[in-house]
Amino acid sequence: MKVAITSTGNSLDSKLDQRFGRCAYFVIYDTETKATEYFPNPNKDAPDGAGPASVQFIASRKVSKVVSGDFGIKVKPLLENLQIQMITLKNQEKTIGEIIEMLNH
Amino acid sequence: MRLRRRNWRKVIEMPPINGFMPFGKQIKTQTEPVLLLVEEYEALKLCDYDGLNHHQAAELMNISRSTFTRIYTSVRQKLAKAFVEGRTISIGGGKIYFDSNWYYCKTCKCHFNDQNHNIEITECALCGSKNIEAKEDSEQSDIQEEAEYCYCIRCGHKIAKRRGQLRSQSICADCNIEL
Numbered sequence: 001m002k003v004a005i006t007s008t009g010n011s012l013d014s015k016l017d018q019r020f021g022r023c024a025y026f027v028i029y030d031t032e033t034k035a036t037e038y039f040p041n042p043n044k045d046a047p048d049g050a051g052p053a054s055v056q057f058i059a060s061r062k063v064s065k066v067v068s069g070d071f072g073i074k075v076k077p078l079l080e081n082l083q084i085q086m087i088t089l090k091n092q093e094k095t096i097g098e099i100i101e102m103l104n105h
Numbered sequence: 106m107r108l109r110r111r112n113w114r115k116v117i118e119m120p121p122i123n124g125f126m127p128f129g130k131q132i133k134t135q136t137e138p139v140l141l142l143v144e145e146y147e148a149l150k151l152c153d154y155d156g157l158n159h160h161q162a163a164e165l166m167n168i169s170r171s172t173f174t175r176i177y178t179s180v181r182q183k184l185a186k187a188f189v190e191g192r193t194i195s196i197g198g199g200k201i202y203f204d205s206n207w208y209y210c211k212t213c214k215c216h217f218n219d220q221n222h223n224i225e226i227t228e229c230a231l232c233g234s235k236n237i238e239a240k241e242d243s244e245q246s247d248i249q250e251e252a253e254y255c256y257c258i259r260c261g262h263k264i265a266k267r268r269g270q271l272r273s274q275s276i277c278a279d280c281n282i283e284l
Contacts, residue, residue: 065230067215073155076117077165080218087217087231102213105233 003029004058005099006068010038012097016089018069021050027096028061031103036096051075059084067099114144114176115167116201124195125187139187142199145180152177211236 006023007014017023026039042057043050051071055078058066065085069092079086089099120143144166151162163173187194207218210229217230229237 067231073117073151073157073165085217085219085230087215089213089215089231091214099231102232 001031001065002061002063003031003065003067003103004061004063005029005096006066007038007096010040012036012100013095015092016067016069016094016096016099018092020066020068020071020075021052021054022046023054023068026054026058028058028063029100029103034104036100052078055079055082111200112168112172114147114199114201115165116143116147117165119143120146120150120196123197124193126193127187127191129191136190136192138193138195139183140198141180141183141194141196143196143201144199145176145183146196147201148173148176149180149184208237208239210234211238 005027006017006020007025007027008017008023009015010025014025017025022044023041024044026041028037028039029035039057039061041054043053046053051074055075059082063084065087066079067087067089069090070088071079071086076086124138124141147166148162151157151165152159155162157165159173159177160170163170166173168176184194186192207216208226208229209216210232212234213229213232215229215231219226226237228235
């Protein structure tokens with residue numbers, strides 16, 4: 001199963017990005033192979049429609065869960081239609097490494 | 106004459122507060138509060154806070170455009186009444202359901218939803234702890250069963266059809282194309 005995490009940087013020490021559509025990086029973590037991939041978000045500076053474009057970006061990589069700070073109003077129904085589980089974490093101090101550790105419970 | 110049954114209105118999130126209190130010298134303490142329904146709060150939020158037009162907002166709430174306008178008119182009247190007469194506003198009630206069931210994990214303090222309504226959630230999606238609670242109002246959040254589905258033309262993937270939503274707005278999860 002693949003999990004997408006929104007990140008502010010491209011290392012395990014980077015913090016979780018509170019935004020979904022305009023986050024700096026997407027970390028895609030595979031819980032079976034334990035592999036992490038970092039993708040810079042192509043929609044980071046998009047004037048509008050960053051949320052739906054990001055949904056398409058992560059949906060094309062077949063993730064089944066997304067961890068982020070919050071999801072916007074256009075994103076929520078889209079993710080729900082695609083049956084991608086949304087997880088929101090308001091704690092800004094969490095790093096990507098810690099979140100991956102939590103996913104490995 | 107019997108009134109027509111109201112349709113269910115979809116709400117994305119519950120309001121963060123339960124109401125407003127006026128302050129100032131000339132408050133009459135005995136006045137009745139103005140009751141704002143959750144669907145009315147949602148209409149105001151979608152239209153004036155998120156800046157959507159009535160058409161888009163009605164689609165999000167799964168109701169017709171004219172119904173949305175009616176709700177929106179009613180919320181403006183109620184708010185104006187509360188402001189002018191110095192009444193308390195209390196938010197609650199309404200015929201609403203949530204777009205999905207949200208849960209809260211007490212261990213890692215995260216919120217998550219269930220992507221599949223058929224499987225019961227017993228543990229946190231993030232840390233796996235069993236210390237979770239459902240985050241919803243049990244009385245009002247009935248989700249209606251809908252028999253209609255949209256099918257993907259390429260792989261046959263099935264997605265439940267929603268009222269007020271156009272077929273071309275649904276995307277297939279597997280092939281990423283319109284249904």
